[in-house]
Amino acid sequence: MVTLLHHHGDDDLAPDLVDLAVNVRDQRPPRWLLDAILDGAHRWGAYPDASRARRTIAEHHGLDEASVLPTAGGAEAFTLIARAVPGRRPVVVHPQFTEPEASMRAAGRPVEHVVLRDFILDPALVPDDADLVFVGNPTNPTGALHPASMLAALWRPGRTIVVDEAFMDFVPGEPESVLDSDMRDLLVVRSLTKMWSIAGLRAGWVAGDPSLISAMEAQQTHWSVSTPALTAMEATSTPAAAQEVREAAEVIGRHRDLLVRELARIGLPVAGSPKTPFVLVDTSAWTASGDAPDAVRLKLREAGFAARRGDTFRGLGPQWMRLAVRGEQITSALIAALEEIRS
Numbered sequence: 001m002v003t004l005l006h007h008h009g010d011d012d013l014a015p016d017l018v019d020l021a022v023n024v025r026d027q028r029p030p031r032w033l034l035d036a037i038l039d040g041a042h043r044w045g046a047y048p049d050a051s052r053a054r055r056t057i058a059e060h061h062g063l064d065e066a067s068v069l070p071t072a073g074g075a076e077a078f079t080l081i082a083r084a085v086p087g088r089r090p091v092v093v094h095p096q097f098t099e100p101e102a103s104m105r106a107a108g109r110p111v112e113h114v115v116l117r118d119f120i121l122d123p124a125l126v127p128d129d130a131d132l133v134f135v136g137n138p139t140n141p142t143g144a145l146h147p148a149s150m151l152a153a154l155w156r157p158g159r160t161i162v163v164d165e166a167f168m169d170f171v172p173g174e175p176e177s178v179l180d181s182d183m184r185d186l187l188v189v190r191s192l193t194k195m196w197s198i199a200g201l202r203a204g205w206v207a208g209d210p211s212l213i214s215a216m217e218a219q220q221t222h223w224s225v226s227t228p229a230l231t232a233m234e235a236t237s238t239p240a241a242a243q244e245v246r247e248a249a250e251v252i253g254r255h256r257d258l259l260v261r262e263l264a265r266i267g268l269p270v271a272g273s274p275k276t277p278f279v280l281v282d283t284s285a286w287t288a289s290g291d292a293p294d295a296v297r298l299k300l301r302e303a304g305f306a307a308r309r310g311d312t313f314r315g316l317g318p319q320w321m322r323l324a325v326r327g328e329q330i331t332s333a334l335i336a337a338l339e340e341i342r343s
């Protein structure tokens with residue numbers, strides 16, 4: 001069943017709107033990555049073999065090969081977790097990406113919800129006997145980056161913790177990543193989609209407890225990850241690609257600082273101190289009485305900018321909108337459009 005849990009930023013787009021709804025870094029992958037993918041075209045006639053990508057990712061991140069599973073995007077990892085990872089009392093920490101809950105529901109496994117106050121992770125809010133806990137870090141849509149020590153404080157005997165690190169590569173140096181050589185009771189979901197602008201290729205991976213990884217692999221559709229996606233995984237698991245990631249994250253950080261400053265200047269402060277290529281904005285201060293709570297976002301849409309609606313995230317409401325971080329020109333056009341809306 002398709003529900004609002006399956007609503008994502010791409011559903012907020014329309015052909016003539018400036019895209020502030022989807023957080024993919026660019027329109028297309030960098031030239032060198034595209035070339036690497038196309039150079040592998042002679043292998044597309046054969047069925048895919050994920051073993052080399054798996055080994056390369058493991059080596060690049062200092063992980064055991066048995067701890068890594070390439071997936072058709074981070075989204076597939078959630079489907080596999082829902083099918084294969086045990087847990088009688090699953091809990092999702094919100095607000096966060098909706099696919100973990102959607103996947104669990106599709107597998108006939110309803111989840112409980114913990115909604116954070118001020119979007120800050122508080123391990124004490126998670127029931128002690130929750131044995132499968134989903135957290136996003138840094139979190140979509142709040143932008144919050146939780147300290148790795150807080151995630152460690154979530155650990156309990158018999159509990160599996162799933163950390164969605166789909167946006168971790170946007171945090172320079174990834175200091176709060178929980179990828180580690182010892183991944184007992186832990187699963188970390190990663191995505192190539194946003195940093196490498198390959199949403200259409202479907203490339204990601206999950207790392208974690210080898211026994212859980214092998215249970216997930218047993219549920220994965222054979223040949224699920226395409227050869228071009230596997231090539232992208234190998235090509236981006238190099239020191240040169242890691243350096244490009246760091247530089248891109250720093251540039252986006254500067255663009256985000258500008259966006260945050262400008263939004264604050266016009267009276268629309270963002271939530272928390274985002275560390276993501278997007279920011280979350282509460283527009284309620286600008287909503288005139290009698291206006292719908294999402295009036296600012298809708299007026300912004302009329303002015304030519306697609307923002308991601310906030311109301312499909314548990315713990316938020318229609319007054320929230322998520323804005324992707326773009327370059328200076330788009331930011332100044334956005335701010336001008338918002339000032340026009342306010343006047």
Ligand SMILES: Cc1ncc(COP(=O)(O)O)c(C=O)c1O
Nearest residue numbers: 073074075097140166191193204
């Ligand atoms: C927080 C988060 N996790 C995971 C994903 C899944 O990404 P993909 O399946 O494209 O790798 C997304 C996509 O929007 C996301 O926002």
